[in-house]
Amino acid sequence: MAQRVPSTDLLSRIAALEQQMAAQERKGWERDELPLYPTAYTALAFSDTTSFSTLWEGVMTPRTASLSIGLTTVGDQVSGTNTGGAWQVLLGGAVVWSGTVAPTYTIQYxxxxxxxxxxxxxxxxxxxxxxxxxxxxxxxxxxxAGGSIGLSPRYLRLL
Incomplete structure (x- = not known):
């Protein structure tokens, strides 16, 4: 079986190490997790308002070209009446993604x-x-004030 003898040239070993470090730094930039903070007192923030209210927010520096987002939503049921709703994601005050919460007591992703x-x-x-x-x-x-819509982010990643 062939064996590989490591290089003894210090400059080539330093160059290889620098390349490995640069690759690690780029990898970190490609997939940074972003924190979001709830504006309510519960881990799965709920809202029963009929106008849009912010449940989660955070400030970031856009260092990459894309932001990957995953959300979890759930409707409510009060005395046999199912409650549905809507959600939206804003960047800098502008709506960039939105969806609905089905009027069932079912978790959606x-x-x-x-x-x-x-x-x-x-x-x-x-x-x-x-x-x-x-x-x-x-x-x-x-x-x-009626049925509540639950929403929680699963992940926010800079890609």
Whole structure:
């Protein structure tokens, strides 16, 4: 079996090490996890309002061209009445992705990759995730104003 003898040339070993370090640094930039912070007091933030309200937010520096997002949503059921809703993701105050929460008491998953190219020159960019109730119970429920829509981010990654 052939064996490989490591190079004894110091300069070539340093060059190889620099290449490995550069590859590691690039890899970190390609897939950075971003933190989001809840604006409510629970881990799975709920909202029973009929107008959009921010449940999760964070500030980031757009260093890459794409942002990968995964969300978890769930409707509510109050006294046998199912509640549905809508959600939206905002970058810098503009809606860039939106969807609906089915009027069932079922967990749903959504994911996408957003283009950050228009925001690359900014030093900070506000990311907001909002939700609202669009149908269902209007009294009772978690906060007293009807069924609640639950939403939580599964991941936010710079790609």
């Amino acid at each position: 959504a994911s996408t990759v957003l283009d950050l190219t228009p925001y690359r020159g900014l030093s900070s960019l506000l990311v907001e995730i909002q939700t609202r109730r669009t149908s269902g119970a209007t009294t009772g429920g978690r906060g007293g």
